[in-house]
Amino acid sequence: MVPPDGSKTVQGYELQLGVNNLAHHLFTTLLTPTLKATAQVAPRDTVRVVWVSSSAADTAPNPAIDFSNINYQREEGLWAKYMRSKAGNVIQAAEYARRTEGSGILSLSLNPGNFVTNLQNNMPKWQLAMFKLIAHPPKNGAYTELFAGLHPSITEKDNGSWVSPFGKKEAARKDLVEPDLGRKYWEWCETQVRPYM
16 A cells, blocks of 8 residues: 555566556466356355455546556556556456356455555555544454455345445446446456466
8 A cells, every 4th residue: 555656566567556456366367267166066155256445446536547557657646556456456356247257256346444554654644644533443454355255145146346344235436347447457457467377
């Protein structure tokens, strides 16, 4: 979350794009055959992929993905990069749900909530002080993830949906679940991770 300016992955991607989107994409792609096989024998609606996003996805610029500047050849602010990466998680969750429809896999994105952790280490002190006013204790940090991953009220009708703290099913920002954007972003991610498959 807002790493030092100029941070990159070993592969040369802006750090938040690489960690929050491309790494998740690669990991999920590699797990998909196992997830599909598991869904054939597991109880209905129990095989799930949970894409951890953030409330920042709601405030990402529109369009959320700037394909002409996707790896930030032109500089954008650190917060804009974070927001775009978290919007990317929502896009990925919705597109994965479309691509695996009928397989028994459920794909959800979520906002875990705001928590004071070491993720804010690089935040300016004034921002950290403001953040602490709206933050919850870290011990509450897993509630939304556990709900999305395990709660029996999540069913196939929720596939591709958004979960907010602390276990509320809600609609995601409309443009982030749009099929054309999802397809285009998914294909871009596929191209980027192909060398590691």
